[in-house]
Amino acid sequence: MPVTHRPARSLRVLLEPPNRALAILLGLQPDIEVVASAAARPAVALVEELDAVAAVLAEEPECRVLVTAGSARPGLREAALAAGAAGLVLRDGPVEELAECLRRASTGETVVDPALAGP
Numbered sequence: 001m002p003v004t005h006r007p008a009r010s011l012r013v014l015l016e017p018p019n020r021a022l023a024i025l026l027g028l029q030p031d032i033e034v035v036a037s038a039a040a041r042p043a044v045a046l047v048e049e050l051d052a053v054a055a056v057l058a059e060e061p062e063c064r065v066l067v068t069a070g071s072a073r074p075g076l077r078e079a080a081l082a083a084g085a086a087g088l089v090l091r092d093g094p095v096e097e098l099a100e101c102l103r104r105a106s107t108g109e110t111v112v113d114p115a116l117a118g119p
Contacts, residue, residue, distance in 0.1 A: 011106055014042035014063070016052050025095040032099060038063065043106045046098075048091070053083040064105040072116045087111030 012035045015023055023034040035042050038059035045056045045065045053065045064086040069076060080088045086105045089098060090113045101111045 011044065011102060012040060012042040013102055014038060014040070014045040014056065014060075016045055016047045016056060022046075022095075026099060026102075029095075029099045032102065044086075044102045046089075046102075047085075050079055050083050050085075053080070053085045057084050064108075066101060066105055066111060069116055077112055077117060081110070088116045089113050090115060 011032045013026060013032055014035055014037070015026075018036070026032050026034050038045070038056060041060060042063050045052075045060075045063050046068055047053060047056060047065055048068055050067060053067065056063055056065050065084065066087045066089050067076075067080040067083075067085045068089055068091040070091045077088050087101065087110050089101045089111060093113070101113070105111045
């Protein structure tokens with residue numbers, strides 16, 4: 001009988017600040033591994049504050065940073081991109097959509113959720 005193996009986890013994701021529930025949900029994706037710090041060399045980081053973008057990039061310059069937001073605010077997209085973020089995503093959207101945004105960001109794409117793009 002063949003043994004099925006789970007694919008190697010290749011996409012390392014940092015959550016800043018740490019979010020245990022989200023880490024568990026993202027960890028259920030077969031290709032995502034949530035790491036505890038920038039020392040683990042994450043490919044993508046999810047941050048809640050614009051100030052965290054620079055902090056993550058200072059520790060891991062190759063990391064792509066996505067800012068999470070609950071709703072669109074005037075100028076938020078522009079401010080996030082100006083801070084060096086690779087995009088802006090919904091905080092409370094379906095985890096599958098968030099995982100896809102992480103994958104897209106890891107390939108170098110700028111990711112902005114249409115609901116947060118603003119007018």
